[in-house]
Amino acid sequence: MLYLHETxxxxxxxxxxxxxxxxxxxxxxxxxGISRLVGTWQVVGSTHRWPRVVNLWELDGWEHWAxxxxxxxxxxxKDAHLAPWWSSMVRYRRGGFDRILEPxxxxxxxxxxESRGYKGSVVEQQLCRVPAQWQxxxxxxxxxxxxxxxxxxxxxxxxxxxxxxxxDEVLLLWLAETFRGLCAWKQRCGGDRAYAxxxxxxxxxxxxxxxxWLVPFPGSLLSPATVVA
Numbered sequence: 580m581l582y583l584h585e586t587x588x589x590x591x592x593x594x595x596x597x598x599x600x601x602x603x604x605x606x607x608x609x610x611x612g613i614s615r616l617v618g619t620w621q622v623v624g625s626t627h628r629w630p631r632v633v634n635l636w637e638l639d640g641w642e643h644w645a646x647x648x649x650x651x652x653x654x655x656x657k658d659a660h661l662a663p664w665w666s667s668m669v670r671y672r673r674g675g676f677d678r679i680l681e682p683x684x685x686x687x688x689x690x691x692x693e694s695r696g697y698k699g700s701v702v703e704q705q706l707c708r709v710p711a712q713w714q715x716x717x718x719x720x721x722x723x724x725x726x727x728x729x730x731x732x733x734x735x736x737x738x739x740x741x742x743x744x745x746x747d748e749v750l751l752l753w754l755a756e757t758f759r760g761l762c763a764w765k766q767r768c769g770g771d772r773a774y775a776x777x778x779x780x781x782x783x784x785x786x787x788x789x790x791x792w793l794v795p796f797p798g799s800l801l802s803p804a805t806v807v808a
Contacts, residue, residue: 580688581638582680582740583614584750589630593671594621597632598796600668607660613647614638617689617738618801620702620793627791631675633704635738635752637689644679680740680750685722689800692737698803699754701761702737702793707749713784714741714749720780721751728773729753732764737801754801761792 589597598619605616617635624630638644650658682688687695709717718739726736735754742748755761768774781788797804 580682581640581644582617582682582738583634583636583638583644584678584680584740585634585636585675586677587632587634587675588673589632590671590673591630594630594632595796597668597671598799600664600671601632601634602796602798604660604664607664608636611658611660613650613658614643615689616799617692618702618793619796619799621796623701623792623794627789632672633793678745678748678750679743681743683718683722683739683741685718685726685736686739687737692800697735697737697754697801699735699756699801700794700803701755701758702795702801703734703753703755703761704791704793705751705753706789707751708747708787708789709749710785711746713786717749717781717784717786720777724773725777728771728777729764732767733760734764756803 587597598621601616601619605614605619608614608616614636615638617637618633620633622629622631622633638647649656651661707717721739729736733755736751737754738750738752740750742750755764795802
């Protein structure tokens with residue numbers, strides 16, 4: 580598996596129509612075998628720079644990614660749907676940046692998220708800078724210690740990845756059912772001994788973490804809302 584993680588800078592109040600457009604593109608992409616949308620999320624402005632949207636797309640691997648690039652850049656294989664869609668979205672976005680991600684062994688696939696019925700009102704994204712020599716033990720400890728700890732507090736892992744073209748970047752995605760649930764965990768975690776021990780180990784590995792919260796767009800895979808209000 581391979582994943583495309585997109586961070587999109589939004590013009591004004593264009594987040595909602597942009598994400599509506601992403602859902603439309605996702606229906607075409609999945610039907611055409613281009614990619615599968617895991618989520619389209621609006622950044623909670625009080626947690627990071629705004630207005631922004633984050634998209635995550637799943638592909639079957641490098642060969643699948645190569646075909647996707649050919650549809651974008653090879654004149655003989657271009658996806659006729661892409662150019663008009665891209666042009667129609669320009670009014671809502673200003674630019675952005677992408678990451679190619681490889682999942683680690685305990686990262687659930689899109690089909691796993693769907694079969695488990697995961698739904699939640701908020702996703703916490705953690706972009707971790709982990710020195711290469713510590714990454715294996717970091718992931719082992721996330722799997723063995725952090726995942727069960729957060730699950731016991733109502734927070735589910737929905738993604739764990741390495742950034743292919745940024746050697747020290749790791750991305751973790753966590754899903755909470757409600758804002759109240761995630762805020763309650765944030766209030767408790769300062770006094771949780773197991774979490775304090777995790778932070779000590781993380782500091783020993785010289786890990787730096789940048790956190791933001793994301794809201795899934797209604798009608799997307801992880802959103803509890805099926806229609807746009």
